[in-house]
Amino acid sequence: MEHLLRTVRAFDGVLELAPAEGSAFPEIAWGDHFFYYAPDGRVPRREQPYATCVTKDYPGDTRSGLDAADRSRLNIRVGRAEFTALTGEDPRAEPLPRDHTATDTVLPHPVYRAQGWVAITNPGERTTATAVRLLRAAHEAAAERAHRRDGERR
Numbered sequence: 001m002e003h004l005l006r007t008v009r010a011f012d013g014v015l016e017l018a019p020a021e022g023s024a025f026p027e028i029a030w031g032d033h034f035f036y037y038a039p040d041g042r043v044p045r046r047e048q049p050y051a052t053c054v055t056k057d058y059p060g061d062t063r064s065g066l067d068a069a070d071r072s073r074l075n076i077r078v079g080r081a082e083f084t085a086l087t088g089e090d091p092r093a094e095p096l097p098r099d100h101t102a103t104d105t106v107l108p109h110p111v112y113r114a115q116g117w118v119a120i121t122n123p124g125e126r127t128t129a130t131a132v133r134l135l136r137a138a139h140e141a142a143a144e145r146a147h148r149r150d151g152e153r154r
Helices: 002-009 079-087 128-153
Strands: 014-017 033-037 051-054 073-077 117-121
Touching: 002 014, 002 051, 002 128, 033 128, 051 128, 073 128, 079 117, 079 128
Parallel strands: none
Antiparallel strands: 014 033, 033 051, 051 073, 073 117
16 A cells, blocks of 8 residues: 555645644544645645545445454545446446455445445555556546636636
8 A cells, every 4th residue: 555655646736635643634534545636735625535545444434344454445536437447337326246345456435436436455466556547547637627627717
């Protein structure tokens, strides 16, 4: 996971929020990472992160078993077409049964699949190259959205 975090941190215009213990962010977010395209260094007001790395279960999102030791999950917004190519499913269709505790496997996000998100718990040898490709594409898509928004305001 550290390799993937370093990779994203090197993207042009990336903003990483990494709430730490004692910070002003909610305690549930401490230790997690949230990535935005924000070359001005400010969190976009109407944009969700394009990727996250979470290190624990969240309320309503416990199927990956992240509260167990040495588990984390990379989540990436990939969009409908890429989601379908990766999973063989339409993100808005009824989900197929999946073992969300599986590691080093690209899976539909257990909560945000309908929005075109995938998840990889403990990325490793099988998924790292795919994860880097998806992260780069998600960053570029976020940059394109930001540039369109900026163009609309001019």
